[in-house]
Amino acid sequence: MKLTTREKSALIMEGIVTVVLLLLLNLSVIVLLNEMIQTNPGLQDGIFIIKRSVFIGPAHYQLWSWENIFIVLLAIFDAGVVYWRLIRRYRQMQLRHIIDELHYIANGHFDHRIPFTLKGDTQRVITSVNSLVDSVIASMDEERRIEKSKDELITNVSHDLRTPLTSIIGYLGLVEDKQYHSQDELLKYTNTAYNKAKQMKSLVDDLFVYTKMRNTDTPLSIATLDVGQMLEQLAASFELEASQKGMDVNIDVPDQPMKIEADGEKLGRVFNNLITNALKYGKDGKHIYLRAHQENDDEVVVSVENDGAKIPKASLDQVFERFYRVEGSRSKATGGTGLGLAIAQSIITRHGGYIYVTSDDQITRFIIHLPIKNGTQLKDDHREALPNAKN
Template sequence: MLRSRLFWKLFLAFAVVNLLAAYLLLRGMLNWSEDRAYDQAERQLKAIAVLMHRAYGDRLREEPNENLQQELIRLGEDSGYRLTLIDPDGRVLADSAQPNVAAVREMENHAKRREVQQALRNGVGVERRTSASVGEPYVYLAMRHDPPGGPAGGPAATVRAAAAVEVIEQEMDFLQRRLSMLALFIGAALLGVTYLVVRSIVLPVLELNAAAEAVGRGDYEQRAFVPNRDELGALAGSFNRMCGELADQIAQLRRSGQQQATVLGGMVEGVIAIDAQQRVVLANKAAGSLLGFRPETVEGRPLVEVIRNHTLHDALAEAQATGRPHRLDVEQQGAESLLLSVQITPLAGDETGAAVIVLNNITELRRLESIRQEFIANVSHELKTPLASIKAYTETLIGGALHDEQHAMQFLQRIEEQADRLNALIQDMLSLARIESAEQSFELTSIVVGEAVAACLNDYAPQALSRGIELAVDSLEPHAEVLADAEGLRVILGNLVDNAIKYTPQGGNVTVAWRITEQNQVLLTVADTGIGIPKDELPRVFERFHRVDKARSRELGGTGLGLSIVKHLTQSFGGSVAVESKVDGGTTFSVALPRP
């Protein structure tokens, strides 16, 4: 029994509750006793203060003198309390804790003492603290003494009595030792009672558990013997009856299990079997994963409660009515949207309407098809534009403009520009293809960021100057290094700086900055004061051929692949890229690269 986790859980729970109750009772009695002790001390101090009030009331406006001091010392020795007389200005006239009047004159003014201030406001003030004069803890009680004629006769003086806290604490220590011994005795008795109670509960449970484990191993003749005449005894009786019935049902369960295993064993997709009433007979884990349910909890439930998709239910009803297989694609909404290919097949030779639903997730396949179609459309469009321009200018030249020297040269220049644009587009596509396919090998070396940035800004300085844009560098770590390919880093910086210059109005700024992060990376940022990017466009800026402002982008000569190349190059170097922007508030691209 002592190895039982249930025993220790119950025993420790009851023991903690009982011991905690004993402890709280002890603390409550101690706190009550302490409060009583301090209340009694305060009542005694108040009585002493009343006597002092009557005995020395007419002397509270004298000057400090030795007679008054010695008299108060004797009174303090006889009463066992510290006594103090304070004039209306807060000056101490006499104090039984001081040896003579000279020492009294050295005491600081008591007008700011809290018990004195309380007494002046309320008549009586009580405070516990360590004395600044003698350095020992005291309980102080001060009482106001009004001048003859009441408050209207002038400021009030104060008499004060104090008792040493040490005496009270000694009494409390004695009481605490006695109560602690009592609490230990009560706690030990409670632990004994707890053990007996828990034992009477756990032993039948262990007996039932041992019998259940034997049944689980196939010993259906096992019985549990529990003499208790309570709910545990009734549970043991029910268990024994259940064992008798279990042997008869196990054969049927095994046959059902073999049938289910046969159906599911040949399927790799999600499978749901339903009866004529569209109740779930069985479902595999793949189906639960696709449709967002736990297979073990749906057997016997109507399919409409498990799957909330009207299109699928309509198709199932049609398949059951016609007896012919039905195939369709449905969209399943959940944590993420899935596109499922559904095959509904009525069971052959079964006139009851039972059917098997086979589910296949084609979300990724359709996404890849969509990406392929979009890519082909974008490539076709990007290639068509310069080719159309070249063809138009060529036809114009052939049509007779070739002999017009002024216009012929302009058309040839336009043809050259479009050819250059077409060449840049093809080169970017080839570069991106090599990066993505890992065909392009990179020589990762240690590169000084400051030198790479300086070279990049030097290349783009004429372009920035022609547009009236200021290029700036902002970094406190000019010698920071990154682990990257030199040409790849040049391409990353070039694309980011080129974009910043193109989309920044005249008179704007482009700032390149970098710093070392806590993740031992160099965070390189390119910030501009340009037109910015709308919030809904930010997630797509790194996609191929995605343009925020299509007309302006093509006008500036962009291929639509620069940022995609930046993203894939950065990932090839083991880094990451991000963007922050605000319309008309500028854009900041951040590239995090590992340090060597």
Template structure:
């Protein structure tokens, strides 16, 4: 089974994607919580308000006004700002110690303040802004202008999130990463649990259980192998049970098939020993029966021996290259008289091409001997037996057909079982061992071939397929 994308590749890709998504989301969330940390005017605005209030309370005496200016000049100086008190004629009446201008044109400053509706002009570099604020104050019935101006420095706002934004961002990214990767790997974890459940079912003996195969990765390959293992175990267990049953049937059938002729032989031997025969002709008859029964035993034991060796694999095939056409012609020559004596006519349909195969000629000849013997025993007489040999690609196909008594479908499936003989035929041939077709099928399989049977319209056909 081909794996398209390995689990390792998928996990690495998933890991990188989760890291990227967690970084993006944590950045978006942090930006939404972390406010602008630079403030330019909030503190100065509060100072301005207090400064103006105190100026309104003093009398128009320079020493009192200067005291108020001195009081607030320090705070303004910290922010790089200068203080001026100017009359309507733009004459500087009072100023701070750091203020050095002798005259100031208020009109541009007033216009800017009205236009911007703000008291700052941000220069955009984050290092400072130009600040000016003009306030009209009435001091002892005289209106004066209080001007505060200069390049104000930004003030850092000290929030908890701002102070720990790096740690909070890292922690947030880890939490998001865990959540996302948990979502991504959940199907895989669920599939692993499904595989574990399948293994438990197989361990309990439920070999029919099949794990769902999906993913085209190592997990799917594991599920595929477990399913194959279950199927193979189920097949082997069934085969073991079949073999065990076959062993029991073998013992039963051998005991049955040996007991009957042995009983007859022993019976007639006892008669001869006790001189229970009337005359010489009767004696010869009993001896003939004993001979026939002994021959049946010999054939049964011989077939059983051959079948056991073939099935166990202990037999060694003598593989040579030979002409299958010539081999069939030789077998036909041996059986042609038997066909005629049983009122059967063998019709041949063999191709002219000489077909050479690799195999054990003696074993293949025995296969055809069994098929011809089977046709002679169970054909309806008189009738024709058709033998056909053709070539299809890299295979040679030989078929033998003959008319026979009606067979049920289950008989066809069981014909190659050892000791199986169709009931209608058993009564006709007491000497059949029931191993002929089983031996033939085993020989075909040892040659990597196939022997099958088909019954249709009163005609049974055995088909042998072998590689050239």
């Protein structure tokens, strides 16, 4: 920390004033002691005896001049007092500089940090202040991000609700005004309004699940379940729909049970969303693969795969965002609310696991890592595993 010219002058003046005051004090003490000794013959005799009996060093020097010894002791004391006063004043200046830096940061310069390095407790104060500012800035950024996320969520929900709602109002308005020419046309209008209403309900339901799973206070209904058995049941439930689309669902799980502690209903929703997406977006694909294996004593890995059209590389990191669609359109040509993968990620995260996707010309894989024991948090190392997962 660099002192200003004014501070240096103040420090020098502090030293000079302290030295002058100490010299005056020393002179007063010496005069008083001399006066006391001169007026007390007994004290003079005692001092003389001490001088004759005390020797210093191997040469046996005697203390014939007690004044010199006393002056040396006073000088050592004075030096200590001067040092203490200067250090004390210097630390006050350091504190003033720290306060000035804090005022500068508080005035809106949030990218600024206290730049100087000191010693001892003062440096710990500086480090703590800088860390506190970093923490506050991070909290402010996170708050802005959450606020922006809320605004985006409201915008997206408003858009996705307004579109079917406009259709409902339009078709029901035609019915209200009797602007139809036949019973079939009336049924067509009401059926369209009904389907749009179901679409709105689906969005609201998915939004409710998404916000509920994002809330960490929402409890999970934890039970012991067999992952392989769950996948087999899901494959059977989607068999008819897959065959209608010219696809088949294949299971690859070990013969022995793979039991984990999890919320079966929530995990079922995850796998249901992934299989539905594979049927919906796996264009030109013929197969859906449900695979599971136990990675180690702590985790189970489940993958939902399809051999349809690959996901563009630029979209891989965004597919789990709310309302994101790979096809780059907000139309409902493919149906759905755009929340399925966001819900899946929230549910897996609540279980202490993680999910990611890989995709190439041969196959697209949604890979889920789940802890075997409830309460275990798995380390998300999929970015290191991503190149291998693509092969």
